[in-house]
Amino acid sequence: MGVLDRAARLARGDSxxxxxxxxxxxxxxxxxxxxxxxxxxxxxxAAKWVDE
Incomplete structure (x- = not known):
């Protein structure tokens, strides 16, 4: 998952x-x-640090 995908999901309120x-x-x-x-x-x- 890319950084922009994650940012869009967080902007929608998804966790x-x-x-x-x-x-x-x-x-x-x-x-x-x-x-x-x-x-x-x-x-x-934290998965966000492992995935990147």
């Missing part, structure tokens, strides 16, 4: 469906956990 991602297993998460509920990994990052 990110899964704003966080586990870097260990790649699970998309709706909240930022301290450890991933899927694999137990501790590397949870």
């Amino acid at each position: 990110e469906p899964h704003p966080y991602r586990c870097m260990s297993c790649g699970a998309d998460l709706s909240v930022q956990y301290h450890s991933c509920p899927e694999c137990g990994g501790y590397d949870i990052r």
Whole structure:
């Protein structure tokens, strides 16, 4: 997804469906956990920084 697509979606009021991602297993998460509920990994990052 491009920057302009994201900006248009945010301007419409749509929010990110899964704003966080586990870097260990790649699970998309709706909240930022301290450890991933899927694999137990501790590397949870904001998806907007990972996708770009």
